[in-house]
Amino acid sequence: MTELCDLPGHELGRRFRSGEASALDAVESCLRRIEAVDGRVKAFLERTDDAARRAARAVDERFGRGEDLPPAAGIPLALKDVLATKGIPTTCGSKILRTYVPPYDCTPWARLREDGAILLGKTNCDEFAMGSSTENSAYFPTRNPWNPDTVPGGSSGGSAAAVAAGEAVWALGTDTGGSVRQPGALCGVVALKPTYGLISRYGLIAFASSLDHVGTFTRDVRDCAALLSVIAGKDPLDATSLSTERRDYTADLDGGLDGLRIGVVRDWLGEGVEPGVKAAVESSIDRLASLGAHIGEASLPHTDYALSAYYLIAPAECSSNLARYDGVRYGHRTADATDVVEMNMRTRGEGFGDEVKRRIILGTYSLSAGYYDAYYGQAQKVRTLVIRDFAQAYERFDLLLGPTSPTTAFRLGEKAEDPLAMYLSDIFTIPSDLAGNPAISVPCGLDEKGLPVGLQLMGRHLDEATVLRAAHAFEQDLGFSARPPLLEEASA
Amino acid sequence: MTEVEAVIGLECHVELSTRTKMFCGCPNEFGGDPNTRVCPVCLGHPGSLPVPNRQAIEYTMKIALALGSEIARSSLFHRKNYFYPDMPKNYQISQYDLPIGTGGHLDIDVGGETRRIRMNRVHLEEDTGKTIHAGTTGRIAEADYALEDYNRAGVPLVEVVSEPDVRSPEEARAYLVELRALLEALDVSDVRMEEGSLRCDANVSVRTVGAEELGTKVEVKNMNSIRSVERAVRYEVERQREALDRGQALVQETRHWDEGRGVTSPLRSKEYAFDYRYFPEPDLPPVEPDEEWIEKLRAELPELPAERRRRFVEEYGLEPAMARLVGGAGSWADFFEEAVRLGADPRPAANWMTGDLAALLREHDVDLRSSKVTPAHVAEITALVSDGTISTTGAKQALAAVFADGRGVREVVEDEGLAQISDTSALGAIVEQVVADNPGPVEQFRGGKEGVIGFLVGQVMKASKGAANPQEAQRLLRERLTADPQAG
């Protein structure tokens, strides 16, 4: 039997309004699931059970009074632990922020809370969102619900796993190099990274400011559109947020694929891509064609260079953004330092993990005297070339298509010792972060190991509507209904 | 001894008087309990983001326009990365190679001569918090620990950098006086050096007169008044000159001005040269003013101090030197013009302001703006002197009384009996008494010694406690002594 926690948010909303279920029922269902599986999945760093129950009762009271509440009302959700939540510990998966409790809410959560969404807790992630497996969390690794020996992807692995395992109905993550779409693909859920600036970054604890995006995890594309509708739109607290009105993205979902021009990035289906991934994506292309899309071949020739540029830009910005963790105002401080320099150095040496240190050193080096032009400056030029690639492709196509990740979920520890191999798992997601265009990952099948494969659809700047419409049509036709084996055990 | 000249560049930091801080909505006010004017943004909390204050951008553009700088059509904020506990993010949002204003100049007057000091740049950044070095001796090097207050962190700060065109301590002083007047006229800052809203560092070097290349540059910091900048620069130029005379090499360094001891001393030399790792601030889009915006701000510029002083000469007939004195600061010029508007005769009003009033302010260490004397007081004083109601001496006394308690001038004149005695009968009695009491001088005058009349007038003034109208007293004395020679 399907439990409430396994339903999409729009179905829960229908039941809340018809009286078939209450928000409290939905929250209790998620909490039971968390109790049942999170010992193995380990998606959550912090849970807010009591506050969630209180919030659910408040929503139920308002439904009871016949109030017309927004679609997010009563939907249980989880937030990646890099999103600031007032009064609730926010650690970024790092020891340096183990004791940090923000005095304010990030804008996306503030809007969701305003609409009556219910926070279940904060999810695990790679430390400061740096990683592709959630193994870089200072606390513990998260497991993929589809196979607990494998990683959920990262860095938003906790959020992706929570939605996949029915521990939360919605979740937010962040995507700097693919950290929403890649775990979304590896965990078999719908994951959207919208246009840079569409969702406010206020309260998103910065890793690389010019690349950081808030993104969504949901069961289906309709929920994705509903969640986006709550959190998208201009925020006066973020100077890089775009001047867009809030709108209802669910309104245009049913337009179908007829006549849509989709460009397949053929280079992304070559060497280094697992056969299972390739097969699932190829059959998805046929399905899209059968649904009326015009399929052609597109090229993003600077993809390889994009990865290089990313690994210069992101560490450089990271080295500056993470300078504030110095043991003065909040967070960890080392014991017994005799002067402030020693205090800073030891605090940071103790507080940061391996990958974060590696990127701080890399970024500091590439910005230091004499290297700026050779590295950061050059990388920004490559960024221009990547943007031009997309612009040229969008002259011929409405959407671009490729795999989200070259592989399905890999085993824990498999790439942990080889940073470059780990970096390669983001090769197809990084270009859209550099260019800032919207991109979605939708489940498109399972590989031979029974692990989900993600299909990536990329659109023009601020053309989320087309991306969502195509993803919705694809999803409806595919009818992806496989569930992580873990859940069958949990309900058995 | 080699003939050397000083080469001085001045870097001034101006805190803008916006209502809120540069990148957040916290109030921009001086003082307050520590860490009470802070928020997640100016405390550098994780996830917080800066949003620039439009007013601060406009103030900066106005300063640049007033200095004749070129306004950049595209200007960027950069991050200046270095660790210091007074900086919440461990980077300062500042400007680097694309500042809001470039070039321009400021004309200064020194010894009646006008010198043009070229400007290098005008840029906008955020201020830091304040550190207290705590410990037993109060010296930084011996402090046990430090305490941080971030109320000032994020206050908009404009950096005005001159080219090394300043040649003497006097010119440094004149530059600062002129810059302060300009900022005051623009109404963009409180320009109070003692509160730190105007701060100045000086880059000082010396070189053989006529040499092209610059000498070794020393940065002098920690001056908290215009006078201390002048003193510090004078000391530093002398120190460098003497070192060169002794054949000692100078080192490029930062030196600290010690106001109490009147010397500069080196800050501990840096183990590492600063490497600020500038890069464009990714949280902030560029500032790209269009022609329309720039022209709107240009049209809003008030009359600038130099123009105003020219007008004082032409319109009010002030001597240029007097116009410089009155027009040296916006508040003085405003005060003066208000007094004139209220009917004061311009030249006497200027004299009273720059003479007696300035002396009183200096003596009591009071700022014109906070003194009890108003333009109406000055207007009244000049009117009463000119219609003969009070003498100059009486006016001085009246001004001192007004300065002390802010009473009306007429009230003071009445209360303290400062009105001149011009009434013939009252004065006549005093004259009679003086003639009677001074037979010797009276005899001398009658014998033809004209000069003695001054002494006798003085005696009348003394007997009347300064209230007599001296012209009237002299007229009566002459009448009395020539009309009836036998009567005495």
Add this chain to the structure above:
Amino acid sequence: MPVEIDVDHVARLARLALSEEERERFRLQLGLILEHAERVREVAAADVPPTAQPVPQKNVFRDDDAPWECLTQDEALAGAPEAEDGRFKVPRIVEGE
């Protein structure tokens, strides 16, 4: 050729204490990563303008309106590892570093 990095110098700039083992490992790993990253020089010609923001914007400002509500002193200091007299307390500052 892997790029040689003076990890000690960079770690000091970044105020990051590293163990001997970390220094050596980072030196090797970063050398390889930078070698890979050097490829950006192959394609970025002089006439290609840099991109700082993926979606270009300009002149985004906040009006200088009435101040917003600040944190209280207690809230501001809530996370402070050490505080005294309403201020954040830090070990002594040695100038010039």
